[in-house]
Amino acid sequence: MTTAGEKYKVNPELFRRHLQYKAFTLGSRELYLSSSMPSSSAHVFQLTIPTICTRNVGSSGWEPEDLQEERQNESEGMGRYFKQLRAKAKVGDSVVRNSLLLSRQEYGLEQKISIEVGPPRDNWRIVVWLDSGRDLSQSVEGPWSPRPGARAWETYFFPVIVQQAPDISRPHLDAVSSLHPNTFTSSRSIRSHASNDYSAEEWKAAQNIGYLPFQYGSRLDRELASHDALYALSELFQFVASAESQFLNLLAARIEHELSFIGGDNVMRYHHVSLLNLKFIKTQLTAHAQGLNETITILRNRHSLDWPRADHLEKYPIVEHTAVLLLADFEYLLHRAQTLARECETGMSTLANSAVLEESRRSHQTALQVQKLTVIATIFIPLSFVCSIWGMNFVELGTGSQPLWKWFVSAAPVLLFSWVAYRWDELMRLRKRIMSKGRGNPSGLV
Numbered sequence: 106m107t108t109a110g111e112k113y114k115v116n117p118e119l120f121r122r123h124l125q126y127k128a129f130t131l132g133s134r135e136l137y138l139s140s141s142m143p144s145s146s147a148h149v150f151q152l153t154i155p156t157i158c159t160r161n162v163g164s165s166g167w168e169p170e171d172l173q174e175e176r177q178n179e180s181e182g183m184g185r186y187f188k189q190l191r192a193k194a195k196v197g198d199s200v201v202r203n204s205l206l207l208s209r210q211e212y213g214l215e216q217k218i219s220i221e222v223g224p225p226r227d228n229w230r231i232v233v234w235l236d237s238g239r240d241l242s243q244s245v246e247g248p249w250s251p252r253p254g255a256r257a258w259e260t261y262f263f264p265v266i267v268q269q270a271p272d273i274s275r276p277h278l279d280a281v282s283s284l285h286p287n288t289f290t291s292s293r294s295i296r297s298h299a300s301n302d303y304s305a306e307e308w309k310a311a312q313n314i315g316y317l318p319f320q321y322g323s324r325l326d327r328e329l330a331s332h333d334a335l336y337a338l339s340e341l342f343q344f345v346a347s348a349e350s351q352f353l354n355l356l357a358a359r360i361e362h363e364l365s366f367i368g369g370d371n372v373m374r375y376h377h378v379s380l381l382n383l384k385f386i387k388t389q390l391t392a393h394a395q396g397l398n399e400t401i402t403i404l405r406n407r408h409s410l411d412w413p414r415a416d417h418l419e420k421y422p423i424v425e426h427t428a429v430l431l432l433a434d435f436e437y438l439l440h441r442a443q444t445l446a447r448e449c450e451t452g453m454s455t456l457a458n459s460a461v462l463e464e465s466r467r468s469h470q471t472a473l474q475v476q477k478l479t480v481i482a483t484i485f486i487p488l489s490f491v492c493s494i495w496g497m498n499f500v501e502l503g504t505g506s507q508p509l510w511k512w513f514v515s516a517a518p519v520l521l522f523s524w525v526a527y528r529w530d531e532l533m534r535l536r537k538r539i540m541s542k543g544r545g546n547p548s549g550l551v
Contacts, residue, residue: 123219155352161259182248241310332415387449
C-alpha cells in the first residue's frame with residue numbers, strides 16, 4: 106500500500122476510509138469517523154455492494170421466524186471472523202463488512218468499494234479498491250461458509266443482474282446485450298450444470314463482483330472514459346444500483362411476509378417476533394438509505410466536483426445523459442428504501458396496537474371471569490354464614506329441635522344485605538338520578 110500510495114499519489118483518506126471497519130478497529134480506539142462530511146467526499150467516497158445468499162436448511166414454517174438467537178450467533182461469528190482476518194488474511198483475500206440474517210434461509214453480505222478520483226490533469230487517474238479479491242471459499246472463513254456436512258450446492262450466492270439502459274454512444278451493442286443481461290456469469294454456475302455429482306463439487310462463492318475488473322468497460326466509449334471520470338465510473342455505479350435493487354427486493358419480500366400475519370386470530374402470539382424482525386429490517390433500510398443519499402449527493406453535484414470532465418468534447422451530451430440516468434436510478438432506490446422503511450414503521454405501529462388490543466381483550470375476559478366469581482361468592486358466602494350458625498340442628502334432618510323454616514327466614518335478610526352491598530354503587534347512582542329529577546320538577550307536574 107505504501108508503494109502504490111507513493112507511486113500514484115493516493116490520498117491517505119482512501120486508506121483510512123477503506124480500512125475503517127471492525128477488523129481493524131476491534132480492540133483499538135474508535136474515532137467515530139465512518140460517516141464523512143459531503144465536502145470531504147468530493148474525491149474519496151464509498152459504495153456498498155450487497156450480495157444475497159441462501160442456505161438450504163430444510164423447509165421453513167409459515168409462521169414468523171424468531172431469529173434473535175441466530176442473529177446473536179451471527180454477530181459473534183462476525184467477531185471471530187474479524188479476529189481471524191487480522192491474523193490470517195493474505196494479500197488478495199476477499200473481505201466482508203457485515204452479514205445480515207434475514208431468515209433461516211436468506212441472508213445478505215455487505216462489501217465496500219472505495220474510490221478516489223484524482224484532480225483533472227494530463228495523467229489523471231481513478232483508484233478503485235474492492236473488498237472482493239479471491240473467492241470467499243479461498244479466503245478467511247466466516248458465518249456465510251457452508252456448515253459442516255452441507256453439500257456445495259446448498260449454499261448459494263445470487264449473481265448481480267445488471268439491466269442496462271440503451272447506450273446512445275454505442276448503439277450497435279444494444280441488440281446483443283439486451284438479449285443477454287450483464288450478469289458476469291461465474292464458472293461455478295457453468296460447472297454446476299455440467300456435473301451431476303453435487304456432493305463431490307467443491308463449494309465456491311463465485312460472486313460476480315469478482316469478475317467486474319476483467320469485464321469492466323465493455324460498453325463504454327473509450328475516448329469519453331479517458332476524459333471524463335464520472336463516465337468512466339458509470340458501469341460501476343450501474344453495478345452498485347443493480348445490487349442494491351436486488352437487495353431491496355429481498356427486504357420488500359421479507360416485510361410482506363412479516364406483515365401478512367397482522368390481524369390473524371391464531372398468530373397473535375407471533376406478533377412480538379414480527380415486531381423484532383421489522384425493527385431489524387428498518388435498521389438496515391435506514392443504513393442503506395444513508396449510503397444511497399451520499400451517492401445521490403455526488404451525482405447531483407457532479408458539475409461542481411473537481412473531477413476530470415469531457416465538456417470540451419463533441420460527445421459530452423452522452424456523459425450528461427448517462428449521469429441523468431444514474432441519478433434517476435439512485436433517486437428511485439432511495440425513494441424505495443424510504444418507502445419500505447415507512448412500511449416497516451406502519452407495520453410496527455399496527456403490531457404494537459394489535460398487542461395492546463389483545464392485552465385489553467384478555468384483561469376484559471379476566472374481568473368477566475372475576476365478576477362471575479364475585480357473583481357466586483356474593484350468594485354462597487352469606488349462605489355459608491347462615492349454615493355455620495344453625496349447623497345441623499333441624500327436626501327435618503333428625504339431629505335437632507329447630508324447624509327448617511327458621512333457616513330460610515334468617516337467610517333471606519342476610520342475602521338481601523349481601524345483594525345491597527354488592528349493588529351499593531349502582532343504588533347510590535340511581536338515588537342521585539331520582540333526587541336530581543325531583544329537584545328539576547318540584548311540583549311533580551308534567
